[in-house]
Amino acid sequence: MKINIPVQETIKKRNSVRSYEARKLSAQDKEKLMAYAASITNPFGVKVNFHIVEKDLEGKDVKLGTYGVIKGATTFLGVSVENTQLGLEAAGYAFENLVLYATHMGLGTVWLAATFSRDNFTSAMGIKENDLFPAISPVGYPAEKKSLRESIMRKAMKSDQRKPWKDIFFKDSFFNPLTEQEAGEYASALEMLRLAPSATNAQPWRVIKQENAFHFYETHNVNARPEEKLIKRVDVGIGLSHFHQTALENGLSGKFEKLPQDNIDILENTNYIISFKY
Numbered sequence: 050m051k052i053n054i055p056v057q058e059t060i061k062k063r064n065s066v067r068s069y070e071a072r073k074l075s076a077q078d079k080e081k082l083m084a085y086a087a088s089i090t091n092p093f094g095v096k097v098n099f100h101i102v103e104k105d106l107e108g109k110d111v112k113l114g115t116y117g118v119i120k121g122a123t124t125f126l127g128v129s130v131e132n133t134q135l136g137l138e139a140a141g142y143a144f145e146n147l148v149l150y151a152t153h154m155g156l157g158t159v160w161l162a163a164t165f166s167r168d169n170f171t172s173a174m175g176i177k178e179n180d181l182f183p184a185i186s187p188v189g190y191p192a193e194k195k196s197l198r199e200s201i202m203r204k205a206m207k208s209d210q211r212k213p214w215k216d217i218f219f220k221d222s223f224f225n226p227l228t229e230q231e232a233g234e235y236a237s238a239l240e241m242l243r244l245a246p247s248a249t250n251a252q253p254w255r256v257i258k259q260e261n262a263f264h265f266y267e268t269h270n271v272n273a274r275p276e277e278k279l280i281k282r283v284d285v286g287i288g289l290s291h292f293h294q295t296a297l298e299n300g301l302s303g304k305f306e307k308l309p310q311d312n313i314d315i316l317e318n319t320n321y322i323i324s325f326k327y
């Protein structure tokens with residue numbers, strides 16, 4: 050289902066916010082955001098759960114920490130999902146829809162998969178024991194000025210840059226770059242995927258166009274740790290949200306399904322996730 054906001058405009062506007070005004074989300078904004086969250090669907094047939102907690106600054110919740118990365122925020126969103134096929138991709142897709150909606154409301158967010166006290170958030174958000182809990186995000190009013198630490202992080206990860214088309218989009222094989230002309234009416238959906246946020250800005254998505262389908266893959270370094278590989282699947286889910294929501298905005302229809310990969314030579318350290326058939 051399409052998010053009821055200008056998708057491409059919002060994707061271009063979004064960036065990670067790590068410095069916030071030190072005030073709670075207003076009751077009105079919280080209600081609007083959570084009402085929207087309750088309506089979010091995903092095309093992978095997986096149930097995704099959203100959570101929200103308010104940090105009590107005076108008392109017991111001070112342990113809900115972000116290792117000093119986040120300044121000022123008191124309200125946090127979280128996402129959890131059953132440990133099932135395409136579960137992490139669905140979590141990425143659905144939580145990114147919520148992030149885009151929050152962006153459209155003028156709120157700041159930043160995906161956090163590493164820099165938060167996971168155990169404390171797990172109990173504060175009431176995450177079920179066997180569920181996966183890939184990420185949280187503060188949500189609130191962006192501060193006028195970024196903290197020094199935030200500016201340094203952005204520079205280190207080159208957060209304002211993305212890989213060029215030729216490195217991530219291909220035609221028929223991983224050795225043949227796809228041009229914007231060849232992408233045709235899907236060029237802007239791919240461009241919006243390219244702009245998506247990812248953990249450490251690694252942009253692990255790769256796409257091959259073949260006849261009337263796009264195949265999506267995840268790629269990682271040889272020495273990636275198991276938990277890093279899991280986060281790459283969330284990243285791909287985020288990219289798929291941008292791709293699909295833009296396609297919907299442009300009146301294009303198609304559907305996600307697993308397709309045979311027999312005639313594609315898949316690179317090492319790269320895994321097939323799903324295809325979009327149109």
Ligand SMILES: Cc1cc2nc3c(=O)[nH]c(=O)nc-3n(C[C@H](O)[C@H](O)[C@H](O)COP(=O)(O)O)c2cc1C
Nearest residue numbers: 064065160161162163164206208246247248249250
């Ligand atoms: C799945 C995921 C996990 C992330 N985890 C963290 C994190 O633990 N700490 C952090 O400061 N930023 C985290 N980020 C934010 C990325 O560093 C950021 O999205 C990237 O550098 C691109 O910058 P932008 O979001 O401003 O476009 C994460 C992003 C994603 C998508």
